[in-house]
Amino acid sequence: MTMNRQWTLKRRPQGVPRDDDFELVEGQVPEPGEGEFVTRNLILSVDPAQRGWMDEGGNYFPPIPLGAPVSAGVIGEVIASRNPDFAIGERLYAVGSWSEYSLLGSGFVFRKLPAGGDIPLAKYNSLLGGMGCSALIALRDIGKPRAGETLFISGAAGNMGTLAGQIGKIFGCRVVGSAGTEEKCRYLENELSFDATLNYRTAGDLSAALKGVCPEGIDIYYDNVGGPMLEAVLDNIKLHARIVMNGSIAEYNDTEPRPGPRNLWNLLVKRAFIEGFLLPDFADKIDDALVLLEEWYREGRLDAREDVRTDFAHMPAVFRALFDGSNTGKLMVSLE
């Protein structure tokens, strides 16, 4: 009989998650009830946002209950179904968990994947899914980029950052990014045509360093990291700047909240704004976004790198790669 291995949350992590915050448990593959279906998972996504779901307060998602499987984006194939909308053999992108098999209902499904497509499966996790839609919609509909404007992206070498940067170039922006190693900075400049980069680990005074790479100031800040970078950005914003807050990976593992920027006042001086973005608020724009993203991908104007691991047996270690910066591309685990 096939068994289902699942990574569950054993204890709420303090700071960076440890191996023993999690437990690999084995159970039976679930049977679908009326309206439900079961997927064999092919790809498990590994994302910074999951860190927030592990805390008692949760974030925009409710917290993962202790003992429950760790919620995660998954790409799976339907192997059993009591839902007429989901046939055996169909593949889809859904909110499942770090599990070999998931029991799902329609409400958990982001999108079905096209049958027999020529695009690698991992690309639907890195680019042609929620990540790509978030990068496009947040930048376009909140950031409102105009050609010639300066777009600054923190966490620029992360998957979201590389997507936002490439899309910013498509919109005609001057694109500047920050990352934590020289290698990542060279990658952004040489492979992704970023106009300038900033290594935040070696930059010293972040505000002065930002002024160096954005001498005319910042029109749009695509914030993937939170933390001290926001203060430096606020020192350098132009009139009517737009700050899109996408995530705060610099702060996910803090056990005490850090003080915020000392210069929020600049929002008034520059009549600028900071706005939080989450994709579900823009559900009506996702279909069109996916079409556009695939078009750009096929034209060779937009791509993502994937860092596909295979060590399901060591998910906590894979997860930590997000926080020590050792992943190179969208992190995920393949079960194929």
Next chain:
Amino acid sequence: MTMNRQWTLKRRPQGVPRDDDFELVEGQVPEPGEGEFVTRNLILSVDPAQRGWMDEGGNYFPPIPLGAPVSAGVIGEVIASRNPDFAIGERLYAVGSWSEYSLLGSGFVFRKLPAGGDIPLAKYNSLLGGMGCSALIALRDIGKPRAGETLFISGAAGNMGTLAGQIGKIFGCRVVGSAGTEEKCRYLENELSFDATLNYRTAGDLSAALKGVCPEGIDIYYDNVGGPMLEAVLDNIKLHARIVMNGSIAEYNDTEPRPGPRNLWNLLVKRAFIEGFLLPDFADKIDDALVLLEEWYREGRLDAREDVRTDFAHMPAVFRALFDGSNTGKLMVSLE
């Protein structure tokens, strides 16, 4: 010969302005050049924003040069003119300075006052001018209030706060305000029909206290003060909350910038925004706003209190009243 007395900025204030940061100087009444005109000033406005203009960095206005008259809103009457658009005897609201007479050009004029109107002059400074327009347009066009929503206002007993609160009630909001004395809180509740108030000096834990007066959370925060209140508000915002940043009087006299809120992250969790507001960005909405404000005023639905001083000889002391909370209504000095 008539002389012109002017308060000039002698030294940039450190913290709360002192008497000897300013100097009262006497000179000749200026003569208008081509396109210019001279006003005899009837009312000099005394506003928190002027504190920012006294700093080396300025704020949204350039800094007042050392030795120059202290920039201020004035209501004046034209006494000499070489500009065909401004006739002797016309009264107007303009950016002048703490001076008995001002030399002005068209670019400094906010609006002409109606001839022979029945509205007291001071009302054009407190309500039917930039203050009223800011309260209305910031609340309506950035805050986007809907009936039944909770509007929280800091610095609620200040002129801007009382206007925003009354306008919030007109829009059907539940209006809650914070102020620094019990007397001010009673005034807001009893005279202006605020639904609840919070004395921030005695409240203890601001976040918990806010939860007490806004149990369902905050939809709109009209921020007149900056400082620690923003962190407490961010703890209590509802989904899609709007924070309008109008001023940071709590911080104007800081010599070192204070750390910002530790929970900006909530902007993401709640998909909320903070946006800075300044009236000049909404110049095309001012005429209509003034009509609406006067209509509400005449209907008895909206009013302002004025705190009209007459001691032009002691402007620095009058100015300090803004920061110790001893003014009761829109602060100004009459020269009539």
